[in-house]
Amino acid sequence: MSRKKQTLGEFIIENQTSFKYTSGELSRLINSIRLAAKVVNHEVNKAGLVDIIGAAGDTNIQGEDQQKLDVYANEKFIQTLTKRNIVCGIASEEEDDFIAINSQDENNQNKYIVLIDPLDGSSNIDVNVSVGTIFSIYRRVTPIGTPVTLEDFLQKGSEQVAAGYIVYGTSTMIVYTTGDGVNGFTLNPAIGTFYLSHPDMQFPVDGKIYSVNEGNYVHFPQGVKNYIKYCQMEEGDRPYTSRYIGSLVSDFHRNMIKGGIYMYPKSSKNSEGKLRLLYECNPMAFLAEQANGKASDGFTRIMEIKPTELHQRVPFLCGSKNMVEKAEEFMQNA
Ligand code: P6P
Numbered sequence: 001m002s003r004k005k006q007t008l009g010e011f012i013i014e015n016q017t018s019f020k021y022t023s024g025e026l027s028r029l030i031n032s033i034r035l036a037a038k039v040v041n042h043e044v045n046k047a048g049l050v051d052i053i054g055a056a057g058d059t060n061i062q063g064e065d066q067q068k069l070d071v072y073a074n075e076k077f078i079q080t081l082t083k084r085n086i087v088c089g090i091a092s093e094e095e096d097d098f099i100a101i102n103s104q105d106e107n108n109q110n111k112y113i114v115l116i117d118p119l120d121g122s123s124n125i126d127v128n129v130s131v132g133t134i135f136s137i138y139r140r141v142t143p144i145g146t147p148v149t150l151e152d153f154l155q156k157g158s159e160q161v162a163a164g165y166i167v168y169g170t171s172t173m174i175v176y177t178t179g180d181g182v183n184g185f186t187l188n189p190a191i192g193t194f195y196l197s198h199p200d201m202q203f204p205v206d207g208k209i210y211s212v213n214e215g216n217y218v219h220f221p222q223g224v225k226n227y228i229k230y231c232q233m234e235e236g237d238r239p240y241t242s243r244y245i246g247s248l249v250s251d252f253h254r255n256m257i258k259g260g261i262y263m264y265p266k267s268s269k270n271s272e273g274k275l276r277l278l279y280e281c282n283p284m285a286f287l288a289e290q291a292n293g294k295a296s297d298g299f300t301r302i303m304e305i306k307p308t309e310l311h312q313r314v315p316f317l318c319g320s321k322n323m324v325e326k327a328e329e330f331m332q333n334a
Pocket residue numbers: 120121122123213246247248249274275
């Protein structure tokens with residue numbers, strides 16, 4: 001008889017003492033993300049059945065066509081986080097500016113801010129390929145009870161208190177860290193409960209999978225080209241396998257389980273890369289490092305980069321430590 005699997009709710013309660021700050025609020029925050037994840041999951045899973053897919057007709061600050069599910073997911077996460085009165089500020093890929101929550105209430109003692117990519121990989125929605133939500137949580141740095149400012153959001157990734165993702169794949173999972181390792185929880189849709197299915201997730205120190213959009217090869221810096229050719233060379237345990245889903249959360253999740261590297265380098269088309277530092281790279285970097293992996297822009301540790309803008313982009317490499325270090329070697333010696 002297999003041991004009863006712990007639910008996400010039980011796990012949060014059991015582990016909140018290991019969290020170095022006031023634990024109750026963070027637990028409530030993770031719980032509100034869990035609720036929003038279930039609501040969004042329900043819509044993602046039936047996207048093909050109702051007229052909710054397809055462009056919403058608007059574009060976001062990134063200039064990308066907003067998919068209706070992008071808009072829906074953004075609204076649900078913001079509503080849930082606001083309604084539960086847990087956070088004092090939210091920034092989202094789908095919002096031009098950050099949102100101050102209850103900023104007129106000087107009794108608002110909420111100390112956490114959340115940055116979110118509500119539906120990453122949304123171009124995959126219409127073709128039934130997995131997508132994800134990414135979240136990053138900080139404590140505010142401006143005085144409690146005052147409206148949050150941009151300073152609260154432009155913190156280094158090393159200041160994150162929690163980060164994670166939801167992957168809406170063949171099964172729906174929440175994978176997150178509060179700085180004490182990475183744990184994965186799988187949703188049982190029949191009863192709407194997440195169960196601890198992947199305790200203490202770790203990147204294998206090495207791997208054989210490289211994930212990059214090779215369609216951009218001719219536009220990459222020479223060091224990146226040299227690393228890709230290294231991956232393809234018949235030597236030792238190479239050539240590696242190329243796997244690129246076009247959904248960061250899905251590529252990251254597979255590489256964390258099997259071993260591998262994900263790269264979105266800068267190029268002559270994207271001078272700073274495509275991925276956003278605050279709500280894509282920093283949370284994935286926190287997870288990567290907590291899972292014994294590594295994340296950099298090829299030269300600098302992602303979580304050491306001081307943000308200057310809310311929607312700032314950076315080049316991004318993350319995954320198995322040895323693979324990231326080999327790619328950095330090629331990039332730094334080109
Ligand atoms: P490209 C999705 O838009 C995303 O932000 C990541 O999830 C994904 O890895 C990447 O962009 C795909 O971008 O340019 O290769 O299609």
